Amino acid sequence: MKAVVQERFGPPDSLRLRDVDRPRAGAGQVLVRVRAAAVNPYDWHMLRGDPYAARLLGGTGLTRPKARVAGIDAAGVVESVGADVRGLSPGDPVLGFCPGAFAEYACTSARLLAPVPSDLTFEQAAALPMGAVTALRGIRTVGRVRSGQRVLVNGAGGGVGTFAVQIAALLEAEVTGVCSAGNADLVRSLGAAHVLDYARDDFTDGRERYDVVLDNVGNHPLGRLRRALTPAGVLVANGGGSPGRVFGAIGATLKVAAVNAVTRQSLRPIIPTTPDGPAHEDLLAVAALVENGQLTPVVGRTFALADAAEAVRHVEEGHARGKTVITLS
Known part of the structure; x- marks a missing residue:
């Protein structure tokens, strides 16, 4: 073959x-x-x-x-x-x-x-499989998003982000998507109430605060990301880093855990989805959402x-x- x-x-x-x-x-x-x-x-x-x-x-x-x-x-x-x-x-x-x-x-x-x-x-x-299951874990399991919360998805036009926007909107959250200008219409069509252009808008400037931030990109320092959270907000970190780094996402995850121990805010990584340990129940849940017309x-x-x-x-x-x-x- x-x-x-x-x-x-x-x-x-x-x-x-x-x-x-x-x-x-x-x-x-x-x-x-x-x-x-x-x-x-x-x-x-x-x-x-x-x-x-x-x-x-x-x-x-x-x-x-x-x-x-x-x-x-x-x-x-x-x-x-x-x-x-x-x-x-x-x-x-x-x-x-x-x-x-x-x-x-x-x-x-x-x-x-x-x-x-x-x-x-x-x-x-x-x-x-990997994109939708990661989004489901990030929004529902790790972020514990609830109706009426303000949720921001960084990287909303990507493989995980397009699913995350839909799942957060399905949970009746007010969703803000951060993406390129070319993906703005797509992200709105998936359920985002607001869309920010990452090239022009800095969601970490502290002017707006969110109950949950799902970061799929890793292009902002942890301190800046915390400025986008409410005092008791949740940061869901999905990887980060770039090729050639010694620690990459592993180092970022350890830093998130260290800071989490000394702040009221909740900083949580998504446990990576790998062939050795994906949750079968999450895979079936994703398929059911698609079957019911709730996820595309x-x-x-x-x-x-x-x-x-x-x-x-x-x-x-x-x-x-x-x-x-x-x-x-």
Whole structure:
């Protein structure tokens, strides 16, 4: 089968399209014929081994990427199931966390999959797992957003932000989205009552205060972010950092935890969504929201499998609109 492999740490150009053996489903596993795979910041962090501290902790691999085939978010059709798998059969359309998703076939645990909601394309379905689950955790679980609260989403036009705006609005919060001018209409259409242009408006100037701030970008110091919160407000930190940093998001998370111990405000990181530990219940909850018409994936650009390096580079540059998706026939 064709697959995008990552043999060494490096930039997106180090990805290669290769012929590799098709995986087989073991006990409790499902082999998925991939029809679409979404690109996440997770993918370029894995490829670059960034931050370096993650290599020592085993998150990305020590001397080379721990997963030979790139990708994690996929949607497709069940090809075969292993022993002890219940509720899934060949031909079923599924979405979920599939390590090695940038390939014609990927094998994963049955508990990391959910049915594709009706009337959803495979491209839209692939956009859901990491982005929508992270947004759900950030807004509902970590931020504990309630009706009537003022919520700001930094990076509202991106892969997590487009979901977060919708979920916060669904919870009847007054949502402010921070994005580029080109994404303003999109963010309003998703439920934001107010939109700020990040190139012109500084939401950390202290003039407006919010009950919950979800920061998907990491482009403001922690002290400035706290100025955007009410005295008892909640900052939800979703990663941050850039390629080549020694500690990256790990260091940012530790700083958030340290400051949280000495302030009335609540500063909380989102526990990263990874193939080793996503919550199956969150994945099913996201699929249910889509099925009920309460959540809509935003697919910004699509790429062919052979152009996976370009797709990863597009996401790494930090200005992708909605989710970036790789399509397979």
